[in-house]
Amino acid sequence: MERxxxxxxxxxxxxxxxxASxxxxxxxxxxxxxxxxxxxxxRAIIRILAGDPALEVPSPTFALIQPYDTPRGPVLHADLYRLGDPREVDELGLLDNPGAIVLVEWAERAPELVEAATVTVHLAIPPGGVGRQVLIERN
Ligand SMILES: Nc1ncnc2c1ncn2[C@@H]1O[C@H](COP(=O)(O)OP(=O)(O)O)[C@@H](O)[C@H]1O
Ligand SMILES: [Mg+2]
Incomplete structure (x- = not known):
């Protein structure tokens, strides 16, 4: 799906x-x-999953991983930009709970996560910088 x-x-x-999906x-x-x-x-996804439109959803740039308990189950939001080594991803436990919904930025830092993706979202700033182009693939 492209939009x-x-x-x-x-x-x-x-x-x-x-x-919702x-x-x-x-x-x-x-x-x-x-x-x-x-x-x-x-942030928009997590707020809906949490049922709280004002929920504070910080960028996990420094924490690397931010967990949320929601009515839809556990949600993990990760940003692997600062991951030192792909092997450190195991310590974050991103794939430890098979019932969790996991959202990952900079998954390219840990190829096993790219492999495990069930949904891939590509976001791009178009030439000119107005709006965003998005491509969504269900694997
Ligand atoms: N559709 C859109 N059109 C224009 N700006 C957008 C759109 N969606 C988000 N933004 C803006 O783009 C920026 C995205 O920042 P952020 O989500 O932190 O990026 P990333 O996590 O990819 O580094 C924010 O300033 C946000 O307000
Ligand atoms: Mg970010």
Whole structure:
């Protein structure tokens, strides 16, 4: 599925749509350059899963992983940009709970996660910088 997201609201609406289709065990890999909207989309997804439109969803850039307990089950939001070595990903336990919904930015840092993805979202800033282009693949 390919779509143009003209503004932040469109990104949030896509997050709500995606959240409705996710279930425990889904591993969503969010790809795209810095500022493409990976965290913005993850935030929108997590807020819907949590049933809390105002939920604080920080970028897990420094913590690497941020867990949430939601009515839809455990949700893990990770950003592997600062992962030192692909082998360190095991210590984060991202794949330890088969019932969790996992959202991962910079999964490219840990190829086993890219392999495990059930949904891949590519976000891109189009030439000119207005809006975002998104491509979603279910594996
Ligand atoms: N559809 C959109 N059109 C324009 N700007 C957007 C859109 N969706 C999100 N943004 C903005 O793009 C930026 C994305 O930042 P962020 O989600 O932190 O990116 P990333 O996690 O990919 O580095 C935010 O400033 C957000 O407001
Ligand atoms: Mg981010």
């Amino acid at each position: 143009f997201l003209p503004d932040d609201a469109a990104t949030a609406a896509l997050g709500a749509e995606l959240a 996710l279930k425990g065990g889904d591993i969503v890999v969010l790809q795209g350059d810095l500022g493409a909207g990976k965290t913005a989309l993850a």
